Amino acid sequence: MERHKTETNGLALDFIDQEGERMKYFDYLAEHFEKHGNLPAFVADGKSITYAEVDQQAAKIYRFLKEKGIGKEQIVMLLLPKKLQFYPCMLGVLRAGAAFVLVQDDYPEERIDFIRKDTDCALVMDIPLFENILADT
Numbered sequence: 001m002e003r004h005k006t007e008t009n010g011l012a013l014d015f016i017d018q019e020g021e022r023m024k025y026f027d028y029l030a031e032h033f034e035k036h037g038n039l040p041a042f043v044a045d046g047k048s049i050t051y052a053e054v055d056q057q058a059a060k061i062y063r064f065l066k067e068k069g070i071g072k073e074q075i076v077m078l079l080l081p082k083k084l085q086f087y088p089c090m091l092g093v094l095r096a097g098a099a100f101v102l103v104q105d106d107y108p109e110e111r112i113d114f115i116r117k118d119t120d121c122a123l124v125m126d127i128p129l130f131e132n133i134l135a136d137t
Contacts, residue, residue, distance in 0.1 A: 029091075030055075042087050049084045054091065057134060061092025061125075064133045070122045071097040077121040078102045079112065085130050098122070 037052035049057075070076065076093045078100050080086050086102065093100045101119050103112055105126065116124065 042084055044083045047084060049087070054088050057088030058091035058095060060133050060136070061089055061130075062095040064136075065092060065096040065098065065123070068123065074098045074122040075119045076100045077116055077119065077124045079105050079124050079126040080130070081105050081127075085127065089125050089130060093125075 033051040033055040037055070038050055040048040041051040041054045042049050065071070065076070076089075076098050078086060078089050078093070080089065080102070082104065090100060090102075101115060101121065103115050107115075
């Protein structure tokens, strides 16, 4: 399983873990995902996704964004329903060092266009793109 412990485009969020140790946020997540890989991380609409699946999908999103040159000081619009796809997308964007704006896919088209223009997003991640990225191995 591929990990991105230090390769996060400079995003280094320090915090104190349960043992009182200072850690980088992504290092903590990598350890947590490895320790609890087979456990459900999120549940929505009767479906679940494990920590390992979140990590694998986020790694694919991260690689896709890096190949597109998306990273620091850029915004990715996550045009997604509030379902399981959001979590790996969010994590992949953050690993790339970019920011995200979450827009529900059932917003009126005019509102989505306004947000897209107002944020000057570098990419719109929707369900078809998400599924294409995951299918690309």
